[in-house]
Structures are given as C-alpha cells and as structure tokens.
Amino acid sequence: MLRAAWYFLGAALVAAQSTRPWDSTEPFPVDTRMPPFGERASNPVKVSIRLSDLASFDEANERLAVYAVVFLEWPDQRWFNASVKLVNDICTSSGGCSTEDFQRALQWGEGWIKGIFGQTANSFFRAVRSFGENVGFVISEDVWTPIPPHLFLKTSNNPLGKTEFDPVIYMVPKNSSTFFEAVWLDRARTFFDVILSYEHFPFDQQSLDLCLNFDYFTLPAHASVSEDLVKRLAERWDSASDISSILSSKFVAGMEGQGFEVVSVDVREKVASEMGSALCINIKIQRRVSILILRFFWPLTALLFIPFAGFFIPIELVMPRVATGFISFLSLQVFRTMAYTMIPKKSSSLLWMDVTMFSVTVIMFASVLENVLAQAMRANVSSLAARYVDNLSRVTFPLVATLMLMIVFFMGGAKADAMLNFTVCLLLLSFWLLGFATAVVVYVRRLPHMLMKTLVKQIVHTDFRYASVLSMDQKELTLVFKQLDAAGLPWNKV
Structure with missing residues (x-):
C-alpha cells in the first residue's frame, strides 16, 4: 500500500509539471561548477611558463623550488552570451533599444565583465558568483576553472597546493567572447616534485619534469609570451638564457651553483588521458663532476x-x-x-x-x-x-x-x-x-x-x-x- 501511494504521488507531481526539461525551448541554466564543454580535453587553455630563479633544489626529498611567472588563458563564451542576453532582456522589457543604445549597453556589459577581477582566488570567485547571479547562472560554492589545484595556496580545503602565491585572475572581453586570464608572479616560491636517479652518480644526468596537471575536461597547450611582458611583470627575471627562453640566466646560474649544468629544455604536452592532461617543462641537467x-x-x-x-x-x-x-x-x-x-x-x-x-x-x-x-x-x-x-x-x-x-x-x-x-x-x-x-x-x-x-x-x-x-x-x-x-x-x- 505504501509503495502504491508513493507511485501515485510521483505520477501526480509529474503530471502537474507544465513542461518537461528536455522539451523546453529555453536554454538550460549555466552551472558554474561545470566547464563550457563537457567532453574530454575539449576546453583549450594556453599556458606560458618562465622560470625566473632557482629557490632551492632538495635532492634528498626530490623537490625543486622555483620562482616562476605563469600565465593561463582560456575562453568561456557563456559569460559573454549571458551579458548579451541580459542586455536584450533589458531592452525588451523597456520597449526596445536603438542601435546606438544597444551598442552602449554592450559596452556597459563589457565594462561589467572587465570589473571581474580578483587579487586573490577567493576574491575572484566571489566576484564571479555575484556576476553569475545577475545573469541567471546556477551558482554554487565552486566555480570551474582549468587551474590545477597545486597552483592554488595550500589550505585545509586545498591540501595539494604547492605555491606560496595566490594567482591574480580576471575576465577579459575579447573578439565577442570572454577570456579568463590567471597570472602567477615570481614574488614567492612554487614547488615541484621530481624523480631522481643516482645509479651513475656522480656522472648522473637528471631529467626534471615540472608538470602542471589539468583535469579531464582541459586541453593545455604551450604558448609563448613576449619578453617585454615578462620583464614588466616579473621581479626576478633578468634575461632569457642561451639555452631556452623559458629559463632565465639567473636560473641557469643557480643550477650551476648547485653543481649542475643545464643541458636542454623541452616542453611536453600529455593530452587526453583518462586521468586528465598535463603540460610539463622537461629540464635535463648534468652534474658537474x-x-x-x-x-x-x-x-x-x-x-x-x-x-x-x-x-x-x-x-x-x-x-x-x-x-x-x-x-x-x-x-x-x-x-x-x-x-x-x-x-x-x-x-x-x-x-x-x-x-x-x-x-x-x-x-x-x-x-x-x-x-x-x-x-x-x-x-x-x-x-x-x-x-x-x-x-x-x-x-x-x-x-x-x-x-x-x-x-x-x-x-x-x-x-x-x-x-x-x-x-x-x-x-x-x-x-x-x-x-x-x-x-x-x-x-x-x-x-x-x-x-x-x-x-x-x-x-x-x-x-x-x-x-x-x-x-x-x-x-x-x-x-x-x-x-x-x-x-x-x-x-x-x-
């Protein structure tokens, strides 16, 4: 009897709904916890890394600490579309807008997007949630970004954090779309775990993989960044080394001070695995015997x-x-x-x-x-x-x-x-x-x-x-x- 009562109650609730979600012509509300595209490696992100200086090289614990400048950029069309929809709704509710008013409204929307800026990750997420509430997004505590967890500060909520500097994150309207940009400056250290082998010590050549591990939905790709931008933002960068533009001359000198000679630098993109993607800076160093x-x-x-x-x-x-x-x-x-x-x-x-x-x-x-x-x-x-x-x-x-x-x-x-x-x-x-x-x-x-x-x-x-x-x-x-x-x-x- 109880099971039958629950069955009829559920049937009544379904019948009471005017429309089914999959039959609705209205766009499904955007959930900020989800990426723009839900397929594997379908959300591109540009990654630029410059190693300004070497902080420490703990061979015993296999840990490398560096001062790095990191740039991440990824598009998310949903925010721009939401701002345009908001402008259209305002124009419709006010009896229509002229072409001039509509362009002014779009500029107003872009200005609003430019105001989404956070000196820390938490302040950025608060601004995003506030903006999302105004454009009709489904808001939760989490906001999806492709930023790897270890590039956030280490806290009780993020035990994987391996950096001492919170990223600066902001929105940029560009080419009728919305781009997110995140920047880590070389004011504090970033730590990387490396794997070392001492079978041939002291003739050993070590291969250091400094990897940024991304989630299932992200497709990372290495992108170059201008030397002028790096010099303008970085505090420890002096000049690009002769070995690679990724390393500064100060970083190479720091490795020599640790008893190593930098042999080569290579960028490796590990894409579309079931566990996610990664972008690694592979640095080969030879011990100075x-x-x-x-x-x-x-x-x-x-x-x-x-x-x-x-x-x-x-x-x-x-x-x-x-x-x-x-x-x-x-x-x-x-x-x-x-x-x-x-x-x-x-x-x-x-x-x-x-x-x-x-x-x-x-x-x-x-x-x-x-x-x-x-x-x-x-x-x-x-x-x-x-x-x-x-x-x-x-x-x-x-x-x-x-x-x-x-x-x-x-x-x-x-x-x-x-x-x-x-x-x-x-x-x-x-x-x-x-x-x-x-x-x-x-x-x-x-x-x-x-x-x-x-x-x-x-x-x-x-x-x-x-x-x-x-x-x-x-x-x-x-x-x-x-x-x-x-x-x-x-x-x-x-």
Missing part, C-alpha cells in the same frame, strides 16, 4: 697508490712496510663514509659508487696481504721469494689500479649499467689475483732449480774467487740440498 674529482676522487686516488710505496721498502723493515699499507686501509674507511654521504638519497640498488669503492677496497686490502705474504715468504721459504713478491707487486699493483680507475670512470661517463661495470671490475680483479697467486706458486716450485743453476754457474766461473757470488741463507741452502737429495746423486747410495 670536475669539482668532485678535485675534492674527493683525487685524494682517493692518491690514497690508493700510497700503499704501493711499501713494496720498495726493504723486506727487513717490517713496521714501515706494514704502516704504509695498514694505515692507508684504515683511512679508506673515512673516504668510504664520505663517498656515501655525497649521494643525496639512500639507495638499495647497485650504484657506480658501490663498484668504485668495492674495487678500491679490494686493491688496498690486497696490498695489506702482500706485506703478510712477503714476510711469510722470507720467514718460511726464501728471501729471494720475498723479493720476487715485491718485484711482482711493484709492477702489477699500480698497473691494475690504473686500469681499474680508467674502466670505472670510462663506464661511468658512458652511463653504462652499474651491474655491467661491477662485472667487468670483478673479472679484472679476479684474473689479476689469480694470476698473481699462480706466478708466486710457480716461482716457489722452481726456486730450488734456479738456486742450483745459479750455484753451478758461480762454481764453474773462471774467476770464481773474485766473482760476485749469490748469498744464500740457511733456508735456501736447505732447498739446494733437498734438490740434490731428490736428484739421486751417488753419495745418496753410500
């Missing part, structure tokens, strides 16, 4: 080669040899901490810096072990074997260190994959250590034969009494006699 070489890599290279001096110290001087290698190895830990402190953001992936520090650590650790090996050879095998280890180290250690540095710097500058870089360095170090160990083992195995040959050569020398002879210690003599015993000479059979 020269200052890092002077401050860090040159001292690190010097530290790497210091232990090699210990190979030239006589084998008998144990403490100086150990000190040159071990103290340098301990100092490397300070450089290691400095290296990872320089990387702006922590990363769990393999970086160029990981490969470099790993290779340097292996070589310096091997130099410490070389001292241990040389002392062990002198104590247990032969002084000749110890000197052979030193002679081999004097050649191979500097050679491998130089080759390794050339590889890591070349592959870093070429932006090679960090894993490929690591594989090449690991193979180089592995083959070197394996070859070094093989050479020492072969020398020790051949040492008795070499001692015998040297001893025989000295004995059969024509001037044996005055010839310089090879001095052998007890361990070397033991090796000689063991070799004689193993050869099965006649006295072994007695």
Whole structure:
C-alpha cells in the first residue's frame, strides 16, 4: 500500500509539471561548477611558463623550488552570451533599444565583465558568483576553472597546493567572447616534485619534469609570451638564457651553483588521458663532476697508490712496510663514509659508487696481504721469494689500479649499467689475483732449480774467487740440498 501511494504521488507531481526539461525551448541554466564543454580535453587553455630563479633544489626529498611567472588563458563564451542576453532582456522589457543604445549597453556589459577581477582566488570567485547571479547562472560554492589545484595556496580545503602565491585572475572581453586570464608572479616560491636517479652518480644526468596537471575536461597547450611582458611583470627575471627562453640566466646560474649544468629544455604536452592532461617543462641537467674529482676522487686516488710505496721498502723493515699499507686501509674507511654521504638519497640498488669503492677496497686490502705474504715468504721459504713478491707487486699493483680507475670512470661517463661495470671490475680483479697467486706458486716450485743453476754457474766461473757470488741463507741452502737429495746423486747410495 505504501509503495502504491508513493507511485501515485510521483505520477501526480509529474503530471502537474507544465513542461518537461528536455522539451523546453529555453536554454538550460549555466552551472558554474561545470566547464563550457563537457567532453574530454575539449576546453583549450594556453599556458606560458618562465622560470625566473632557482629557490632551492632538495635532492634528498626530490623537490625543486622555483620562482616562476605563469600565465593561463582560456575562453568561456557563456559569460559573454549571458551579458548579451541580459542586455536584450533589458531592452525588451523597456520597449526596445536603438542601435546606438544597444551598442552602449554592450559596452556597459563589457565594462561589467572587465570589473571581474580578483587579487586573490577567493576574491575572484566571489566576484564571479555575484556576476553569475545577475545573469541567471546556477551558482554554487565552486566555480570551474582549468587551474590545477597545486597552483592554488595550500589550505585545509586545498591540501595539494604547492605555491606560496595566490594567482591574480580576471575576465577579459575579447573578439565577442570572454577570456579568463590567471597570472602567477615570481614574488614567492612554487614547488615541484621530481624523480631522481643516482645509479651513475656522480656522472648522473637528471631529467626534471615540472608538470602542471589539468583535469579531464582541459586541453593545455604551450604558448609563448613576449619578453617585454615578462620583464614588466616579473621581479626576478633578468634575461632569457642561451639555452631556452623559458629559463632565465639567473636560473641557469643557480643550477650551476648547485653543481649542475643545464643541458636542454623541452616542453611536453600529455593530452587526453583518462586521468586528465598535463603540460610539463622537461629540464635535463648534468652534474658537474670536475669539482668532485678535485675534492674527493683525487685524494682517493692518491690514497690508493700510497700503499704501493711499501713494496720498495726493504723486506727487513717490517713496521714501515706494514704502516704504509695498514694505515692507508684504515683511512679508506673515512673516504668510504664520505663517498656515501655525497649521494643525496639512500639507495638499495647497485650504484657506480658501490663498484668504485668495492674495487678500491679490494686493491688496498690486497696490498695489506702482500706485506703478510712477503714476510711469510722470507720467514718460511726464501728471501729471494720475498723479493720476487715485491718485484711482482711493484709492477702489477699500480698497473691494475690504473686500469681499474680508467674502466670505472670510462663506464661511468658512458652511463653504462652499474651491474655491467661491477662485472667487468670483478673479472679484472679476479684474473689479476689469480694470476698473481699462480706466478708466486710457480716461482716457489722452481726456486730450488734456479738456486742450483745459479750455484753451478758461480762454481764453474773462471774467476770464481773474485766473482760476485749469490748469498744464500740457511733456508735456501736447505732447498739446494733437498734438490740434490731428490736428484739421486751417488753419495745418496753410500
């Protein structure tokens, strides 16, 4: 029964209506919450951006703060049509207007439109709502504009705001239409989130996308703006840079002060996606590695080669040899901490810096072990074997260190994959250590034969009494006699 009562009540209300909305010949009232056109990317907006200065570049938090001048312009014919309709209604209700009166009325309407001006966004929206009420629009708290939310001030109602300066918005009657214009001046900062990668640090080239994200209905397009207008409105703009008219010379100098060189600037329009459109200023910057070489890599290279001096110290001087290698190895830990402190953001992936520090650590650790090996050879095998280890180290250690540095710097500058870089360095170090160990083992195995040959050569020398002879210690003599015993000479059979 209750459902039937509601049905008959609804039918009665529908029947009571004189006309249905879709049958009405009157235009549907304009709702200020809706754009002029309701299709996807159907409302064009011209966007002009000039970056006057760099405020800050927070690499750790991936945030860029700039002083920018931004211009937005978009048409909305509805407001002009509404003002013309208002003039026609006034003329009709007053018994008609002459051509002269009608033109004066249109000028009056245009003057009214020119008065729609807001030094802040809220004051502009209040003026728009007041004007909309007078021309018969459906008024609500919201007024549609293509302005991205992050270009408004950050408030509790707009948590996405990333600018410290409210736009100046106003209406302009132009060519029998109405245009809205919004201007952001470089009096305060605007923040952009960027994505950075440090795989090739410090040879990294970063791509900064400064994007303005528009809604589903908006079609953004980049438009140029005159240099005179920018200079007249901007407070920080000095002159256009040689790289692009979008960047000022002051902005480029600010990037250089942060240790980057601006490589290129490109405008990208991402249009007609389901989530909306975007206009991005893509700035490619290259880190200036020269200052890092002077401050860090040159001292690190010097530290790497210091232990090699210990190979030239006589084998008998144990403490100086150990000190040159071990103290340098301990100092490397300070450089290691400095290296990872320089990387702006922590990363769990393999970086160029990981490969470099790993290779340097292996070589310096091997130099410490070389001292241990040389002392062990002198104590247990032969002084000749110890000197052979030193002679081999004097050649191979500097050679491998130089080759390794050339590889890591070349592959870093070429932006090679960090894993490929690591594989090449690991193979180089592995083959070197394996070859070094093989050479020492072969020398020790051949040492008795070499001692015998040297001893025989000295004995059969024509001037044996005055010839310089090879001095052998007890361990070397033991090796000689063991070799004689193993050869099965006649006295072994007695």
